[in-house]
Amino acid sequence: MQSLDFTDVAETPLLQFEKWWNEAASSSIEEVNAMTLATVNADGKPSARIVLLKGFDENGLVFFTNYLSEKGQSIRANPNVSLVFFWKELERQVRVEGICIPVSESESDEYFMSRPIGSRLGAWASPQSTVISSRSVLDQNLDEVTTKYAYRDVPRPEHWGGYRVVPEMIEFWQGRPSRLHDRIRYRKNEVQWLIERLAP
Numbered sequence: 001m002q003s004l005d006f007t008d009v010a011e012t013p014l015l016q017f018e019k020w021w022n023e024a025a026s027s028s029i030e031e032v033n034a035m036t037l038a039t040v041n042a043d044g045k046p047s048a049r050i051v052l053l054k055g056f057d058e059n060g061l062v063f064f065t066n067y068l069s070e071k072g073q074s075i076r077a078n079p080n081v082s083l084v085f086f087w088k089e090l091e092r093q094v095r096v097e098g099i100c101i102p103v104s105e106s107e108s109d110e111y112f113m114s115r116p117i118g119s120r121l122g123a124w125a126s127p128q129s130t131v132i133s134s135r136s137v138l139d140q141n142l143d144e145v146t147t148k149y150a151y152r153d154v155p156r157p158e159h160w161g162g163y164r165v166v167p168e169m170i171e172f173w174q175g176r177p178s179r180l181h182d183r184i185r186y187r188k189n190e191v192q193w194l195i196e197r198l199a200p
Helices: 011-025 070-078 103-112 117-125 135-148
Strands: 033-040 046-053 055-057 062-068 079-086 092-102 162-176 182-188 193-198
Touching: 011 055, 011 079, 011 092, 033 062, 033 070, 046 062, 046 070, 062 070, 062 103, 070 182, 103 117, 103 162, 135 182
Parallel strands: none
Antiparallel strands: 033 046, 033 079, 055 062, 062 162, 079 092, 092 162, 162 182, 182 193
């Protein structure tokens, strides 16, 4: 049975996340990098979907998407976002609240060029989140871009790239019997991270 206490955690939340991440990545969990991203649009309406974590360090957590998608438009209107990881097999959850900012163009370029060719072509072919009449729209778009880039590298579209979620709060939840779970929260003030225990 796992537990979580002040004596168990690192000084900063991203170091603690790295510890839990390594344990999750070495387990039998599929899609360990799947995380729920919640945004709020210009009208104040929330929306959530699964995206994939593609990297993290002390500066934050990175994912990539279409900037013109619904989530991209919401982030542009309101950069306050929330992330949730749930690793059922380990009885662990991580919640992140923070500010979402675009990564550098060079970072987006580097990741884009590391993707399989089909994924790169798909970034051009799909007008993400817009209404389309049928699947044939995607097929036709894909045929066109495949022909266009048949004999040269597929460049990154300007409308596609990465975001970094810069944390202001990270909570680590460890499941325990009788619903008396362990919850440790890191909350940032102007000078340091405060570490607090929350009642389950």
